[in-house]
Amino acid sequence: MASATLSDTATQTATLSHGVLEPKGLPGGGAACGEWAARFDAIYREAAGDMDRVPWAHRRACPSMIAWLNAEAPALVRCGARAAVVGCGLGMDAAALVERGYDVVALDVSPTAIEWARRLHPAHADMFVQADIFDLPSRLRNRFDLVIEVHTLQALPPEYRSGIASGAASLLSPRGGILLAVCRGREPGTRVEISAGPPFALTRDELVGLMTGCGLSPVREVDEFLDENSPPVRRLRGAFRR
Numbered sequence: 001m002a003s004a005t006l007s008d009t010a011t012q013t014a015t016l017s018h019g020v021l022e023p024k025g026l027p028g029g030g031a032a033c034g035e036w037a038a039r040f041d042a043i044y045r046e047a048a049g050d051m052d053r054v055p056w057a058h059r060r061a062c063p064s065m066i067a068w069l070n071a072e073a074p075a076l077v078r079c080g081a082r083a084a085v086v087g088c089g090l091g092m093d094a095a096a097l098v099e100r101g102y103d104v105v106a107l108d109v110s111p112t113a114i115e116w117a118r119r120l121h122p123a124h125a126d127m128f129v130q131a132d133i134f135d136l137p138s139r140l141r142n143r144f145d146l147v148i149e150v151h152t153l154q155a156l157p158p159e160y161r162s163g164i165a166s167g168a169a170s171l172l173s174p175r176g177g178i179l180l181a182v183c184r185g186r187e188p189g190t191r192v193e194i195s196a197g198p199p200f201a202l203t204r205d206e207l208v209g210l211m212t213g214c215g216l217s218p219v220r221e222v223d224e225f226l227d228e229n230s231p232p233v234r235r236l237r238g239a240f241r242r
Contacts, residue, residue: 033134033156033160033163036155036156036160037109037110037132040109040110040113040155041109041110041111041112041113043055044110044112044113044116045112049116051090054089054090056089056151056155057089057090058092059092060092061092061093061095061096062092062093062150062151062182063227063228064150064182064227064235064237065093065096065148065150065180065182066096068180068237068239069096069097069100072219072239073146073178076178076219076239076241077145077146077178078145079101080101080102080103081102081103081144081145081146082102082103082104082105082143082144082145082146082173083097083102083103083104083105083144083145083146083147083148084104084105084106084107084140084143084144084146084147084148084171085097085104085105085106085107085147085148085150086107086133086147086148086149086152086164086167086168086171087107087108087109087133087149087150087151087152087155088106088107088108088113088117088128089108089110089113089117090113090116090117090120091106091117091120091121091128093106093148093150094106094117094121094124094127094128095121095124097146097148098124098127102146104124104127105127105129105140105144106127106128106129107129107130107131107133107136107140108128108130108131109130109131109132109133110130111130114128114129114130133152133163133164133167133168134163134164134167136167136170136171140171141170141171142170142171142172142173142174143171143173144171144172144173144177145172145173145176145177145178146177146178146179146180147168147169147171147172147177147178147179147180148179148180149164149168149179149180149181149182149183150181150182150183151182151183151184151199152164152168152183153165153181153183153202153207153210154183154184154198154199154200154201154202155198155199155200156198156200157192157194157197157200158192158200161202161206161210162210162213165210165211165213165214166213166214168181168214169211169214169215169216169242172216172242173242174242176241176242177241177242178219178239178240178241179211179216179239179240179241179242180237180238180239180240181207181211181236181237181238181239181240182235182236182237183199183201183202183207183235183236184199184200184201184202184233184234184235184236185201185202185203185204185224185234185235185236186201186202186203186234187203187234188203188204188205190203201234202236204222204224204236207222207236207238208222208238211238211240215242216240216241216242217240217241218238218239218240218241219238219239219240219241220239222236222237222238223235223236223237223238224236225237
């Protein structure tokens with residue numbers, strides 16, 4: 001299966017050095033966002049190769065993404081299309097896309113996560129790129145037919161969501177493209193408990209508003225459902241078109 005070859009991934013996209021983020025001070029980013037990124041990277045480092053010690057890590061690809069790839073993606077995205085996974089973590093979603101024939105680049109701000117993902121998926125190690133969603137390199141922008149965002153919007157407090165959404169949308173090809181977002185959902189009228197997060201759940205209207213604010217339109221109504229966890233967790237899943 002194909003994966004993108006990026007010879008300079010280790011240098012051009014780096015925004016962290018020895019686990020310490022160097023924030024860019026961009027809208028939606030900045031020093032506070034850098035502190036969050038450093039916190040996430042520390043969790044990967046302290047896990048010392050034990051996936052069970054990373055709260056958000058899973059040994060399989062996101063079931064909601066897989067269901068969408070099976071049922072809807074074939075009618076929306078061509079076979080062999082270029083795909084980007086933002087906030088890729090340990091790379092299970094990216095690996096699933098490669099298995100289906102997509103030409104994949106997987107992005108994460110954490111250098112430890114990227115190194116770990118490369119070890120887990122050595123046949124496709126070159127697809128993993130360290131990059132900051134708030135300050136993406138120009139060579140990645142406007143390039144992809146499919147962008148996958150699984151649980152990245154929910155990972156930071158609400159004030160960072162527009163920056164994450166804008167960064168993800170900027171990856172899409174100007175000829176059109178599809179962005180799939182999967183996140184934890186909450187009911188309208190309920191408050192985000194900042195002290196209890198992450199994750200920081202979104203309402204359906206918030207998710208749609210973020211994407212339309214980036215110039216994207218829903219392919220259809222956003223799905224809202226309880227997943228197969230025990231106890232079940234409310235999820236949102238929406239595909240958006242440039």
